[in-house]
Amino acid sequence: MERRSFLRGLALLAACPLCTKGAFAAEGAHWSYEGQAGPEHWGELSAENAACSAGSQQSPLDITGAIKADMPDIRTEWKKGGTVLNNGHTIQVKVPAGSKLRRGDKIYELVQYHFHAPSEHLVDGRHFPMEAHFVHKNEKNGALGVLGVFIVPGAANNTFAKLAAAFPAKAGEEAAVDDTDPSGLLPASLRYWAYEGSLTTPPCSEIVDWMVAKDPIEVAAADIKKFTALYSMNARPALTTNRRYILSSS
């Protein structure tokens, strides 16, 4: 636990997913999802990225063999609005202060949410077309609490449709999405899996309490296409569990 706290401290100084100002310009070494700057090379791109190759608690995972556990419910109190940003790696929504996620006695504040295609986590070896990540910070200990929600094509989703209509085409561009309610991107039930892992982008810091919702949400296939037209592959391949337990809420 002490090691994790120490790493959290280090990572929070460097972690770009937490940058709240000019995230695009604040990047470290250039990285991508393929070729010489792709996931298998992230650890070599900069000393700050060492955990990407040397870490033992990396994310994402293929979720399989989870252990049933008595876990607290997840409760969200998220505010509407924010700014949708194309940061060169994904579409990210920066949110106004004061949105909370509670899991038992742990309280996290929502910082931003963003999307991956295909999903980063797998379930029993299977990808989903997309995955949303709601990135929260625990103000007490600096840990991140990230909630993953799988996205499949189906009925239109009002929140996702509003965002998709506002996705900025070019890296570095942003647009206000004032009346967008992130709670509209949650499944009806928040049954979930939980495990300790990392950021799935450089610097791959091992500071994340992962929660992955078991039930996907549906969005219009045409809106998924609006995302994949910009980012057709921005998912880090799954890593090994390294003897970690994946817990499953009942």
Ligand SMILES: [Zn+2]
């Ligand atoms: Zn993510």
